Amino acid sequence: MIKKDNNFNTIKIKKGLNIPISGEAEKVILKSELSCAYALKPVDFFGVIPKLFVDINTRVKAGSCLFIDKNNPRVKFTSPVSGIVKEINRGEKRQILEIVIEPDKEIEYERFLIKDIEKITRDEIVDTLLNSGLWVAIRQRPFDIIANPDDKPREIFISAYDTAPLAPDYDFILSNYFNEFQSGINILKKLTDGKIHLAINGTIPVLPFYQKLINVEIHRIIGKHPVGNVGVQIHHINPINKGEVVWHVNPQHVVQIGNLFLKGIYEATKIIALTGSEVIKPVYYKIIAGASIKELIENNIKSEKVRYISGNVLTGRKIYKNGFIGFYDSQITIIPEGNYYEFMGWLSPGFKKYSFHKVFLSSILPRKKKYNFDTNMHGGERPFVMTGIYEKVFPMDILPVQLAKSILASDIDMMEKLGIYEVAPEDFALCEFICPSKINFQEIIRNGILLMLKELK
Amino acid sequence: MKRLREYIDRIKPHFDKGGKFEFLKSTFEAFETFLFVPNKVTSSGCHIRDSIDLKRLMIIVIIALFPPLLFGIWNTGYQHYMLIGENKTFLETFWYGFLKVFPIIVVTYITGLSIEFFFAQIRNHEVNEGFLVTGLLIPLTLPVNIPLWMVAVATAFSVIFAKEVFGGTGMNIFNPALIARAFLFFAFPSEMSGDKAWIAGIKDVAIDGNTGATILAQAHLGNGDFVNAVQKPITTLDMFIGTIPGSIGETSKLAILIGAFILVFSGIGSLKTMLSFITGGFIVALLMNFFAVNALMSIPAWQHLLLGGFAFGAVYMITDPVTSAQTERGKIIYGFLGGVLAMIIRILNPAYPEGAMLGILLANAFAPLIDYFVIQANINRRLKRLKK
Numbered sequence: 078m079i080k081k082d083n084n085f086n087t088i089k090i091k092k093g094l095n096i097p098i099s100g101e102a103e104k105v106i107l108k109s110e111l112s113c114a115y116a117l118k119p120v121d122f123f124g125v126i127p128k129l130f131v132d133i134n135t136r137v138k139a140g141s142c143l144f145i146d147k148n149n150p151r152v153k154f155t156s157p158v159s160g161i162v163k164e165i166n167r168g169e170k171r172q173i174l175e176i177v178i179e180p181d182k183e184i185e186y187e188r189f190l191i192k193d194i195e196k197i198t199r200d201e202i203v204d205t206l207l208n209s210g211l212w213v214a215i216r217q218r219p220f221d222i223i224a225n226p227d228d229k230p231r232e233i234f235i236s237a238y239d240t241a242p243l244a245p246d247y248d249f250i251l252s253n254y255f256n257e258f259q260s261g262i263n264i265l266k267k268l269t270d271g272k273i274h275l276a277i278n279g280t281i282p283v284l285p286f287y288q289k290l291i292n293v294e295i296h297r298i299i300g301k302h303p304v305g306n307v308g309v310q311i312h313h314i315n316p317i318n319k320g321e322v323v324w325h326v327n328p329q330h331v332v333q334i335g336n337l338f339l340k341g342i343y344e345a346t347k348i349i350a351l352t353g354s355e356v357i358k359p360v361y362y363k364i365i366a367g368a369s370i371k372e373l374i375e376n377n378i379k380s381e382k383v384r385y386i387s388g389n390v391l392t393g394r395k396i397y398k399n400g401f402i403g404f405y406d407s408q409i410t411i412i413p414e415g416n417y418y419e420f421m422g423w424l425s426p427g428f429k430k431y432s433f434h435k436v437f438l439s440s441i442l443p444r445k446k447k448y449n450f451d452t453n454m455h456g457g458e459r460p461f462v463m464t465g466i467y468e469k470v471f472p473m474d475i476l477p478v479q480l481a482k483s484i485l486a487s488d489i490d491m492m493e494k495l496g497i498y499e500v501a502p503e504d505f506a507l508c509e510f511i512c513p514s515k516i517n518f519q520e521i522i523r524n525g526i527l528l529m530l531k532e533l534k
Numbered sequence: 535m536k537r538l539r540e541y542i543d544r545i546k547p548h549f550d551k552g553g554k555f556e557f558l559k560s561t562f563e564a565f566e567t568f569l570f571v572p573n574k575v576t577s578s579g580c581h582i583r584d585s586i587d588l589k590r591l592m593i594i595v596i597i598a599l600f601p602p603l604l605f606g607i608w609n610t611g612y613q614h615y616m617l618i619g620e621n622k623t624f625l626e627t628f629w630y631g632f633l634k635v636f637p638i639i640v641v642t643y644i645t646g647l648s649i650e651f652f653f654a655q656i657r658n659h660e661v662n663e664g665f666l667v668t669g670l671l672i673p674l675t676l677p678v679n680i681p682l683w684m685v686a687v688a689t690a691f692s693v694i695f696a697k698e699v700f701g702g703t704g705m706n707i708f709n710p711a712l713i714a715r716a717f718l719f720f721a722f723p724s725e726m727s728g729d730k731a732w733i734a735g736i737k738d739v740a741i742d743g744n745t746g747a748t749i750l751a752q753a754h755l756g757n758g759d760f761v762n763a764v765q766k767p768i769t770t771l772d773m774f775i776g777t778i779p780g781s782i783g784e785t786s787k788l789a790i791l792i793g794a795f796i797l798v799f800s801g802i803g804s805l806k807t808m809l810s811f812i813t814g815g816f817i818v819a820l821l822m823n824f825f826a827v828n829a830l831m832s833i834p835a836w837q838h839l840l841l842g843g844f845a846f847g848a849v850y851m852i853t854d855p856v857t858s859a860q861t862e863r864g865k866i867i868y869g870f871l872g873g874v875l876a877m878i879i880r881i882l883n884p885a886y887p888e889g890a891m892l893g894i895l896l897a898n899a900f901a902p903l904i905d906y907f908v909i910q911a912n913i914n915r916r917l918k919r920l921k922k
Contacts, residue, residue, distance in 0.1 A: 456587020
């Protein structure tokens, strides 16, 4: 439902679910010391096959190429800091997991083109983005992969409203970066003939920050998670059809892109929220992308049996204790591990259990509002049984179960017809969360997208 | 609990691959997960999960089945003592009913679960929870005088041929509980209808007239006013409260309403399906009223909703998520169709005056077709966007 309101579109969406999880970050920004190590993780980039450009002990600057994508050699992945390549960690089948860099005390930067925004050409912008490594911040729909530099997108979307559990508040994060943000938008504007859409939190009046912006169309979004997902916003603002491509960029990357063209350097600073029930002092930190979380968690976690997640609890990636923040993430979540047995758990009244379905007494009793979630599965995997529940947390005109089943059947024709071009795994995270049969929707969708990519090659 | 957990952990290796009881792995797992929710943690995708699982879901359905079950047990005793003209206390009445109904439930569970365990074992799957509900639904749809061996045969038939041949829980096309009932209905019609089926102990008593027949059967025969076991007229309130002869769980609309509330509140039963089923049945019954030429056709439409298994079907059968239409729009059409078919069969079929069972089974058969059209409509909306 879209209606015009004070020159801003307001989009109200009823479906969705805000999971009442505890551990929100307090709105204070601490500046983190330079971390002991930084890493770029090829696994953060879906569908990319890395080809290394560096070896152990290679000296790099911030913005130096670490690896490229074999499928698309123009796309470079660069170091966020200057220093020495210390480790190249590999996993199964020698898959590269992370390239770890020991930083210098003072960061040295590669220099990139600075030119007046009026005069700079589209090709110059694309080349500068590619060389600096910031190109990879631009992702496309369909498929939620890194944008193809040869494409010209129909439109570009920016979601400055993250509704995921314990998500950082972009209004707060962006507030000091108006010039950089506006400059980033101006650059993006040159990449498309269409509009730049910016989605913001619609539950509060439009902040002066956004009112002053030019070259963008602002949409006020009201609703529960996943309305902050850019895919859901695209679906409601201007859905993509077969053959169309739109791009989307995280607002912090818009700031970095703005900075790149203002200063001519790849300054990978960003603000992240340290969240989760196991964090003693959950606050925001100003860090450099790819930092180790070692300094953030020192004397700041409640127990040892915890899970460290780069990102949010629904879509984030599990990292090890002193692991690194993912490229696209603006959030670290730390929650307890749940490897315990529960005697007759399915029969318990469930005063302290949270469920989307009203099957525990907790849903009748007016009790506490927030829950401490852990990583227990709460049951075994089963075939699809329930129907009609997934649609309640899936605010798109797409049939989630039918799409998932078409993927399980590898029916490409049907996947296309049912809307695979519009979705990303993250849009199905809530379906996965509420599923009584414990079906891994995100994995199914990811496999479906991989199948489509293979098919379209 | 800790001791028990330690004991399970100690014997667990015997059931793993290579252990001496490997052939009982699924059975062991079923009991283990029955006792303890596993300690498995999330490994991919969401790091946190909802506290619900299929066991919990099935338990809620079973809780929702308790009101009609408890009432059915009491009513079994009540009908019996009314027939033989004895006045008994509530507890005695209930106890009599319990002795009649409990064996049927036990036989159903033992037969069904052993087949389920067997299939899980040969497929190397975990045992599914679906039968926990089916096993209670089957007795509730049966007349109390049904011989136990028939219950066992029907349960075995439905679990094997309505469920396992399709791949088990979640894969079946027809509602297994209704298949069991339909099997009995066509294989042993004399035990499933008439005036000897519904009241416990009626076979030992000399009866006359309408005694012991369900209201629908009485209307079918057109013998005038509806009467109960002792020839007293049956009021609408009796039909609502459920002090009438009928299948064990179907008589009390009040109890069924309580169950419906539990299902709808918890989000497990679809209110959409229930209401469209009732609407479909009501409209047909209303139409029949206009053209009424016999007793069945002239029963007021609203009263039809209180009779036979219609209400029970609306709440517990048509809503079964596995055999129902899977799409939200489909559910409206599916429920409506089920209701229409149930009422048409009930009123117009010359052979037997109950249609809920067959109406719902027919609707089951149509569910995939209905879904096909709903999905096609979704696809067309997307295509239309492209052409614009």
